[in-house]
Amino acid sequence: MALATLRGVSFTYAYTNEPALRDINLTLEEGLLYAIIGPNASGKSTLCALLRGIVPLFHEGELTGSAEIRGRNLFDWDPAELSREIGYVFENPFTQISGIKETVFEEIALGLENLGMPSDEVIDRVEQVVEQLELGALVAKNPNELSGGQRQKVAFASIIAMDADVIVIDEPTSQLDPESSDAVFAIIANLKKKGKSIVLVEHKMDLVAQYADRVIALNGGRLVIEGPTSEVFTSPLLNASDIARPAVTDLAEALAKVGRPLARTPVTRAEAADLIRARMKGGPRANRSR
Amino acid sequence: MSSESGNSVAFGNRFRTHVDRGNPIRNMDPIVVFIVLVAIAIAPIAFPGFVAAAIVCLVYPVIALFAGVAREFLPTYLRLFLVVGLVLFVLRAAFIEGKDPLFRLGNIAPTWAGMEEGARFALLVMAISGAVTLFFNVATVRYLMLALELRGVTPRATYVILASFQSIIDLGRHARTVLEAQQSRGIETQGNIIVRARAFFPILAPVFLAAINQTEERAISLDARAFNSNVSHTHLVTLRPARPREIVFAVVVVAAVLVAFIGSALGWL
Amino acid sequence: MVNESAVVKFFKGYGRLTIFMMPIGIAINFIGGQIALLLKLPVYLDSIGTILVGATCGMGPGAVVGAISNILNAITSPPTLAFGVLNIMFGLLAGYLARRGVFKSWSKTLLSAIPFALIGGVLGAIITIWVFGGLAVGGGAIVVGALVALGLDVNTANFVAQVPMDILDKVPTVMIVFAIIKGIPNRTHAKLPLGYIYLGKNKAGASTKPSGTSVS
Numbered sequence: 001m002a003l004a005t006l007r008g009v010s011f012t013y014a015y016t017n018e019p020a021l022r023d024i025n026l027t028l029e030e031g032l033l034y035a036i037i038g039p040n041a042s043g044k045s046t047l048c049a050l051l052r053g054i055v056p057l058f059h060e061g062e063l064t065g066s067a068e069i070r071g072r073n074l075f076d077w078d079p080a081e082l083s084r085e086i087g088y089v090f091e092n093p094f095t096q097i098s099g100i101k102e103t104v105f106e107e108i109a110l111g112l113e114n115l116g117m118p119s120d121e122v123i124d125r126v127e128q129v130v131e132q133l134e135l136g137a138l139v140a141k142n143p144n145e146l147s148g149g150q151r152q153k154v155a156f157a158s159i160i161a162m163d164a165d166v167i168v169i170d171e172p173t174s175q176l177d178p179e180s181s182d183a184v185f186a187i188i189a190n191l192k193k194k195g196k197s198i199v200l201v202e203h204k205m206d207l208v209a210q211y212a213d214r215v216i217a218l219n220g221g222r223l224v225i226e227g228p229t230s231e232v233f234t235s236p237l238l239n240a241s242d243i244a245r246p247a248v249t250d251l252a253e254a255l256a257k258v259g260r261p262l263a264r265t266p267v268t269r270a271e272a273a274d275l276i277r278a279r280m281k282g283g284p285r286a287n288r289s290r
Numbered sequence: 291m292s293s294e295s296g297n298s299v300a301f302g303n304r305f306r307t308h309v310d311r312g313n314p315i316r317n318m319d320p321i322v323v324f325i326v327l328v329a330i331a332i333a334p335i336a337f338p339g340f341v342a343a344a345i346v347c348l349v350y351p352v353i354a355l356f357a358g359v360a361r362e363f364l365p366t367y368l369r370l371f372l373v374v375g376l377v378l379f380v381l382r383a384a385f386i387e388g389k390d391p392l393f394r395l396g397n398i399a400p401t402w403a404g405m406e407e408g409a410r411f412a413l414l415v416m417a418i419s420g421a422v423t424l425f426f427n428v429a430t431v432r433y434l435m436l437a438l439e440l441r442g443v444t445p446r447a448t449y450v451i452l453a454s455f456q457s458i459i460d461l462g463r464h465a466r467t468v469l470e471a472q473q474s475r476g477i478e479t480q481g482n483i484i485v486r487a488r489a490f491f492p493i494l495a496p497v498f499l500a501a502i503n504q505t506e507e508r509a510i511s512l513d514a515r516a517f518n519s520n521v522s523h524t525h526l527v528t529l530r531p532a533r534p535r536e537i538v539f540a541v542v543v544v545a546a547v548l549v550a551f552i553g554s555a556l557g558w559l
Numbered sequence: 560m561v562n563e564s565a566v567v568k569f570f571k572g573y574g575r576l577t578i579f580m581m582p583i584g585i586a587i588n589f590i591g592g593q594i595a596l597l598l599k600l601p602v603y604l605d606s607i608g609t610i611l612v613g614a615t616c617g618m619g620p621g622a623v624v625g626a627i628s629n630i631l632n633a634i635t636s637p638p639t640l641a642f643g644v645l646n647i648m649f650g651l652l653a654g655y656l657a658r659r660g661v662f663k664s665w666s667k668t669l670l671s672a673i674p675f676a677l678i679g680g681v682l683g684a685i686i687t688i689w690v691f692g693g694l695a696v697g698g699g700a701i702v703v704g705a706l707v708a709l710g711l712d713v714n715t716a717n718f719v720a721q722v723p724m725d726i727l728d729k730v731p732t733v734m735i736v737f738a739i740i741k742g743i744p745n746r747t748h749a750k751l752p753l754g755y756i757y758l759g760k761n762k763a764g765a766s767t768k769p770s771g772t773s774v775s
Contacts, residue, residue: 014749015745015746015749052514058506058509058513058575058750059506059746080520084519087514090511092507095507095508098511098512098515099453099460100448100453100456102432105305109305110515111514113523113526114519114523115516116519116524119306119525119526119528122526123305123306127302139301139302144456158515159514159515162516370637374638381704385704415638415691418637422633423634423635423637426634431634449582450582450585451582453579454582454585454627457582457586458585458590460586461587461590462586462589469597479598483600486598486600487598490594490604490731491731493594494594494735495735495739495742498583498607498735499742501583503743503747505580505583505747506576506746506747508579509575509576509579
């Protein structure tokens with residue numbers, strides 16, 4: 001069963017003229033990490049909201065085409081059930097703190113209380129998540145007094161504590177420094193290893209290249225390309241639509257332009273390092289063959 | 291880090307037992323505290339004169355002392371006595387007309403009866419005010435909401451009250467930031483009343499609108515935390531159930547006050 | 560009969576954003592009052608949130624915002640509890656007037672200051688007279704005292720002091736409410752119980768559940 005199947009989906013928010021999504025055909029499989037990339041206002045957040053049913057159940061508008069989530073038509077889902085199966089972390093960390101809890105520990109526990117989990121289990125689960133995300137120093141703090149980055153981590157922790165099968169994350173690292181961004185992605189990769197399906201929006205292409213199984217590139221509400229990460233980043237389609245790529249991919253392309261291409265185009269840093277190392281060893285021969 | 295996670299385990303363990311607020315009175319069930327304080331507050335109405343009301347007003351500081359909230363309660367209560375109690379007393383004492391005024395000052399002719407009536411009324415108001423202030427100091431809104439939730443009140447209702455506290459803090463902070471920004475940009479917030487009144491609008495309208503614009507995201511984010519789920523919610527923080535002796539105490543107080551009212555109605559007092 | 564499902568229904572039945580608007584309405588009441596004090600304005604401006612929520616979410620939520628604001632105020636100033644019914648009435652009246660389209664035009668909104676001030680002034684005076692025998696504390700108490708000293712009888716003094724003060728308070732209040740309603744984006748109005756009024760729709764269109772291809 002696919003995580004989501006979209007056929008000819010277009011969506012226009014009520015009270016706007018331009019569609020946010022145009023004729024999207026897409027199948028997302030379970031158990032993978034999908035990254036949605038694209039310039040601003042390309043429909044990334046709307047696609048996330050659609051997977052979670054927020055569009056069009058909360059933000060109304062005109063939806064055409066058909067959207068199936070986990071084999072069931074979006075409109076046949078009970079919204080409460082959908083919110084339990086699909087965790088959703090969105091961009092703004094300030095509105096994701098409930099404002100009704102006194103400590104970070106209680107804030108993370110809120111979702112579990114709402115799910116009716118017995119309190120001893122709630123405590124164990126929150127402790128696990130706190131350890132996993134290294135939030136120990138924050139547990140006793142007032143979540144309403146945290147910095148943007150800290151709030152983002154708490155919001156993320158609050159959702160992964162709920163242990164949904166699918167987690168949609170709109171820009172998990174927008175407020176984080178590079179080190180914390182790496183840490184958050186390591187946790188996301190770990191979640192995938194445990195069998196979760198992940199869909200996230202991310203601007204840091206090096207992280208996308210390193211962690212995503214597949215990439216969905218959007219531009220102007222249209223699907224540019226969807227496929228395995230390395231294929232998408234090396235596709236000419238991506239180039240044509242002005243979407244950022246990992247730095248090493250750009251570098252390889254620049255090398256190719258000056259007549260010194262690598263054996264293949266890398267997308268991750270590790271790959272690039274290997275290729276460059278190989279070239280430095282076998283460099284002269286490679287050169288001679290040209 | 292191991293030391294940090296060690297902290298979180300220690301921190302989490304506090305939720306495994308009922309909340310201990312470190313004081314037997316503050317550990318009482320907020321609903322029981324409410325009932326007892328309401329009974330005490332209205333009791334003096336059953337008695338003639340101002341003595342009963344005065345006694346009740348003196349009982350509150352004693353309760354506050356034993357509950358360990360004297361530092362919060364006393365300044366507020368004293369201020370209320372000066373700002374409210376004293377004014378009520380003076381106005382009544384001065385304007386209630388009667389025979390044999392104590393002295394005359396223009397239209398003002400206070401009488402002994404007026405002074406007594408003024409004292410009774412001011413002290414009755416203070417008896418009720420003291421109960422309200424003491425209740426919120428002892429029980430606190432947070433624990434009252436928890437007690438209500440544990441009795442089946444929907445978290446949607448308690449959310450409104452709990453969230454309003456944070457909203458007051460957030461909006462207040464935002465409004466002051468905007469106010470300072472306006473001042474530094476040279477928009478006058480002092481000077482004559484028209485100038486000041488004109489400053490009011492550009493400070494508040496954007497702050498209020500920003501808060502309203504956030505409601506959509508707040509709705510989505512709480513929904514993502516299963517706020518709308520249909521199962522009955524559990525509670526990480528739990529209150530100790532009311533002890534039998536507390537309930538007996540509450541029943542005795544309420545019964546005594548009832549007897550006082552019945553007695554008053556039958557003319558015993 | 561009080562049962563929980565009625566409470567649940569109340570909170571669920573009033574549109575999806577209502578319970579998120581109510582805390583903000585309460586905060587607006589407080590901050591409006593605080594900034595008015597800070598700017599040393601001679602008006603309360605502490606019912607903006609009540610009227611705003613009444614006008615956008617309906618009579619019930621408006622009344623709840625008024626009631627809760629009053630209870631929270633009572634924490635530090637218990638005698639204000641006696642005037643709680645005023646705030647509740649403001650919320651109810653705002654919801655009622657909103658349904659009649661009053662807050663859609665600025666001139667009608669301006670005129671609505673009169674009924675609000677009459678409630679505030681007349682009902683406020685009546686409560687002062689009933690509960691406090693005409694000699695309450697607060698805004699007009701000293702004025703009332705002065706008027707009585709000048710020979711006016713206590714009841715008249717209350718009305719004379721309170722009604723004009725309330726007009727002065729309610730004119731800026733309703734105008735701010737009007738400006739905020741104008742500034743609320745359409746997509747937010749669409750999620751508020753009375754938003755249909757400001758979107759120029761009839762009620763039937765707004766109350767149907769969102770379906771596949773809703774809202775044209």
